[in-house]
Amino acid sequence: MMCRILHVLAVVAAMVILSGCYTGVSFSPDSKRLVVADHKGLHVMNADGSGARTLPNSDGGEQPSWSPDGRWIAFANNPIAYNGEKQRFETWIYDNRTGKSRKITDEFGAPYSWREDGARLAGIRPGEGKRKAQLYVCDPDGGDVVRVMELPSANAGGPLWVPHTDMLVVQVDDARNLYLVDGPECRRITTTGGILGAGLSADGSKLYWVRQPSNTAINGWQVYRYDLAKMVATRLPFPSTTPFPAPLPGFHADYMAVDIGPGARKMIVSMLLENTPPDRPNSRGKSYVVSSVMTMDGKEAHVIRTGGTAAKRMMRRTTGDLFETYWSPDGKHIALQEIVTTRKRNRLFIYDAYGRNERCIYTEPSG
Numbered sequence: 001m002m003c004r005i006l007h008v009l010a011v012v013a014a015m016v017i018l019s020g021c022y023t024g025v026s027f028s029p030d031s032k033r034l035v036v037a038d039h040k041g042l043h044v045m046n047a048d049g050s051g052a053r054t055l056p057n058s059d060g061g062e063q064p065s066w067s068p069d070g071r072w073i074a075f076a077n078n079p080i081a082y083n084g085e086k087q088r089f090e091t092w093i094y095d096n097r098t099g100k101s102r103k104i105t106d107e108f109g110a111p112y113s114w115r116e117d118g119a120r121l122a123g124i125r126p127g128e129g130k131r132k133a134q135l136y137v138c139d140p141d142g143g144d145v146v147r148v149m150e151l152p153s154a155n156a157g158g159p160l161w162v163p164h165t166d167m168l169v170v171q172v173d174d175a176r177n178l179y180l181v182d183g184p185e186c187r188r189i190t191t192t193g194g195i196l197g198a199g200l201s202a203d204g205s206k207l208y209w210v211r212q213p214s215n216t217a218i219n220g221w222q223v224y225r226y227d228l229a230k231m232v233a234t235r236l237p238f239p240s241t242t243p244f245p246a247p248l249p250g251f252h253a254d255y256m257a258v259d260i261g262p263g264a265r266k267m268i269v270s271m272l273l274e275n276t277p278p279d280r281p282n283s284r285g286k287s288y289v290v291s292s293v294m295t296m297d298g299k300e301a302h303v304i305r306t307g308g309t310a311a312k313r314m315m316r317r318t319t320g321d322l323f324e325t326y327w328s329p330d331g332k333h334i335a336l337q338e339i340v341t342t343r344k345r346n347r348l349f350i351y352d353a354y355g356r357n358e359r360c361i362y363t364e365p366s367g
Contacts, residue, residue, distance in 0.1 A: 023324060024063035024110070025335045025348065029070050031328040034335060037062040038346045038364040042075055042094070047333065047350065049361025055094050057101040063110030069118030071096050072140045076110035077103070089125055093140050105145045108136045116163040124170065127154025135159065135170065135181060149186060152179070162228060163204035171195060178209060180228075189226060189233070196221075197267065199260025205229060208264040208296065218242055218253055218271075223296060236297070242269075243301035244292050250275045254287070260296075262331040266353065268293055268304070270325060291325055293334065293355040304336060304355035 024037040027047075035044045035055070042058035045051055055061070055073070064075040073094040089109035094101045108123035115122075118140070125134040133156035138145040153173040159181075160169040168181045175193030179186050190209070198209040207226040223236045247253065251273040259268040270291040294301035304325070326335040331353060338347040348362040 022060070022062045023337055023339055023346065024075070025324070025326045025337050026064045026066040026073070027326070027328045027333075027335070028066050029068050029329055031330040031333065034328075035064045035066060035073055036335075036337065036346075036348050036362060037064055037075070040364065042073070043362070044073075045362065047328075047361075048359075049348075049350075052362065055101055056099070057092070058094070061092065063112070065110070065112040065114065065121075067114050067118035067121075067140065068116050071118060072121075074110075074112050074114075074121055074140065091121075091123060091138075104140065104142070105136070105138055107145050107147070108134070111158070113159045113161040113168065115161050120161075122148075122159045122161055122168055124151070124156045124159060126156065130154075133172070135168065148181065149184065152186065160198065160200065162200065162207075165204075167228070169198065169207060171198070178207075190224075196256055196269075197258030197260050199262075199264050199267075202263035206264070208260055210258040210260070210267065212256060218244060218247070218256075223298075239298045243294055243298050244269060244271065245290055245303055247273050248275075248288075251286075251288075252276075259325055259327065261327045261353075262329055264296060265331065266293055266295055268325045268327070268334065268355075270323075289323055291323070291336070291355070293353070302355045304334070304351060 022037050022039045025034055027034045032047055033044060034047060035042055042055040042061045042064055043052050044055060058075065061075040061077050064073050066073050075092050077090045077092045090106050091104055091109055092101055093104050108125040113122045120137050121140050122137045125136060127133045132154050133151040135148040135151055136145055137148055151170065151172050155174055157171040158169060162169065170179050170181060172179050176195045177191065177193050178189040178195055178198060180189055192211060194212040196210045196212050198207060200207055205228055207228055209224050211222040211224065213220050219242050220240060221238060221242055223238045224233050225236055226233045254272045254274045256271045261267060268291055270289060272287060272289050274287040291304045292301050293304060323336050323338045334351045334355060336349040336351065338349065345366060346364045347360055350359050350361050351357060
């Protein structure tokens with residue numbers, strides 16, 4: 001369940017784009033089922049799209065997260081709603097044993113991270129005004145909601161729960177640095193910023209991250225491995241030229257995100273490209289999104305295609321239409337949720353671990 005927690009740039013940049021689009025996918029621990037959010041609620045189905053059913057009281061729900069023990073599905077319900085000038089954050093839980101959904105807190109919302117036994121859920125409440133972000137944990141079975149600490153900045157992404165510990169990794173501040181929260185301590189792991197995504201090794205002893213040297217640099221990325229016990233970071237070999245399709249003529253990278261897969265064996269690199277004129281940065285031009293699956297050493301890469309050439313297809317859509325990717329816990333499949341904001345009709349595709357063998361398993365009903 002750690003495969004997507006620190007898709008940090010998507011959290012920072014895409015929240016503005018995707019808020020109100022009712023998105024999110026999460027696999028069951030055995031990777032045989034998944035839950036998907038759309039404009040009509042949350043729907044649980046088999047990994048081939050069969051047997052779909054809608055969860056109760058999930059209308060308006062998004063960003064679901066299936067617990068590692070299989071019992072719970074946490075989701076945000078109206079995660080950024082306004083009551084006057086105050087933001088409201090609601091976290092709901094669906095219990096697979098009882099078949100019922102209920103609100104457990106309005107202190108924090110998505111994205112979430114589960115402890116490996118499914119007994120604790122962590123989330124972040126973003127800062128408001130001069131108030132800094134807050135890290136919370138709670139008991140999904142109805143226990144107390146505990147504020148762990150105030151984080152160093154108003155902006156925070158994640159969190160990522162380190163297995164067999166009470167430590168959490170969070171992405172904090174506008175520079176996109178990683179911090180390790182251990183009890184009352186909050187220790188900065190990175191100082192250079194530009195973190196695109198992070199994930200854990202199979203045994204949870206190593207933290208991996210991908211760094212972008214500048215905001216729109218397509219090449220020159222850096223991959224690091226951090227020993228959580230020794231607190232030592234090592235830069236790993238990675239090509240100076242990123243194995244990623246070159247942008248179409250006149251297009252430039254607007255933002256990028258990295259989704260490190262289970263066990264940090266592969267990663268999905270997603271890039272939003274636009275052709276906004278340099279002299280009119282606030283104008284709306286054409287855009288497209290491309291995702292590529294690659295090994296952590298960058299030696300092998302495969303472009304994920306959404307039916308034909310992704311670039312040509314995405315260019316036919318209006319700015320703001322995107323897709324989000326999600327790993328299955330066993331690392332054998334990738335889910336891609338296609339988000340079409342103009343029609344409010346999302347679709348869900350499944351691929352193998354190399355981004356091949358595309359199958360559309362779910363289309364949001366019209367109406």
